[in-house]
Amino acid sequence: MVLLQLDPFLNELTSMFEKSKEKGSVWVTLKRSTLKSKLQKRKQSSSGESMEYRCLIRATDAKKTISTSVGAKDHQRFQASYATILKAHMTALKKRERKDRKKSTEAEKKEGTSTTKTKKL
Numbered sequence: 001m002v003l004l005q006l007d008p009f010l011n012e013l014t015s016m017f018e019k020s021k022e023k024g025s026v027w028v029t030l031k032r033s034t035l036k037s038k039l040q041k042r043k044q045s046s047s048g049e050s051m052e053y054r055c056l057i058r059a060t061d062a063k064k065t066i067s068t069s070v071g072a073k074d075h076q077r078f079q080a081s082y083a084t085i086l087k088a089h090m091t092a093l094k095k096r097e098r099k100d101r102k103k104s105t106e107a108e109k110k111e112g113t114s115t116t117k118t119k120k121l
Contacts, residue, residue, distance in 0.1 A: 009068035017089040
């Protein structure tokens with residue numbers, strides 16, 4: 001697995017979103033990781049040292065997979081950049097179809113059943 005630096009990862013992620021704008025999907029996964037093998041983890045935990053956890057981020061569009069690792073000190077900057085990219089590329093989402101409340105209440109009144117409740121005094 002090849003880990004990219006933060007800025008190249010964000011640039012590649014932007015290009016993935018651009019390519020999949022008309023058709024396709026981009027999957028992004030975030031996972032807590034130490035980036036060490038199980039043997040190294042056991043040795044470190046037995047010696048009493050604390051582990052430094054990082055955030056492993058992977059993105060794929062079914063053709064290409066990219067990944068990066070973010071430490072605690074870079075997390076705020078990465079999260080702000082990631083949120084900006086997501087907001088910019090949410091335009092391809094379909095609008096949710098909503099029922100018009102006025103039309104549904106008028107139809108119920110014509111049928112003779114009303115969903116409104118009256119208070120007892």
